[in-house]
Amino acid sequence: MVGRRALTSEETGDKDRLKKIWDEKKDQLHLSQQNVAKEFGITNQTAISQYLNGRIPLNLEAAIKFSKVLKVRLSEISPRHSRWMADATNEALGVRINDFLEGVASPLYIKVDDDSIAPEIKSGDMVCMEQTTKLSDGIYVFNMDGRSVLRRVKVSTSQKSITLEGNDIPPLEIAMSNAGILHIAGRVAFVLHKV
DSSP: OOOOOOOOHHHHHHHHHHHHHHHHHTTTTTOOHHHHHHHHTOSSTHHHHHHHTTSSOOOHHHHHHHHHHTTOOHHHHOHHHHHHHHHHHHHHHTSOHHHHTTTOSSEEEEEOOOOTBTTTBOTTOEEEEEOOOOOOSEEEEEEETTEEEEEEEEEOTTSSEEEEEETTEEEEEEEGGGGGGSOEEEEEEEEEOOO
16 A cells, blocks of 8 residues: 655645634534535545645645635635745736726635626626725625625716616615615726626
8 A cells, every 4th residue: 555645835835724713603604514515515524634734635626615714815725825826816917907907905805606797707606895984876795694796886077976887786876975884895897707
């Protein structure tokens, strides 16, 4: 029987970071190896245990899935996989993502999970948003009832009101003076459409 190869130093770093985050967050997020295995689409927790204990190296797909269930950025678990994703995205686009972001303050990426403003942005698309609370015409991400939702925003010509629109809601007009009640996560800067 052939023994397993030893993890590289980068793989060991991934395992150590993953285990530390797992230990810190599993109770808070009510995670068990069994329910995470189900989330991963596998039948038992053996693979989860093997990743956490470094018996098998963390691959890109597993690293992404762990980052989702642990609610952390991929780079917090695996800087090497995060770098690879950035390089692959840059190569696929033929330009650097940062070139798109010139002038965008504090960019943040989120995966869309609804079709509230389809066809412009659909479930599965990734959006890069600029974290801002200043409203102008455009598509914004709002925090509503503990989830992120997208709405089209139109500012009146008088600058005294805004209208929020979405496919699944009637237009909602709000006085600009009351816009502070909205929980604005940011304005969509660009979209990477799911193919």
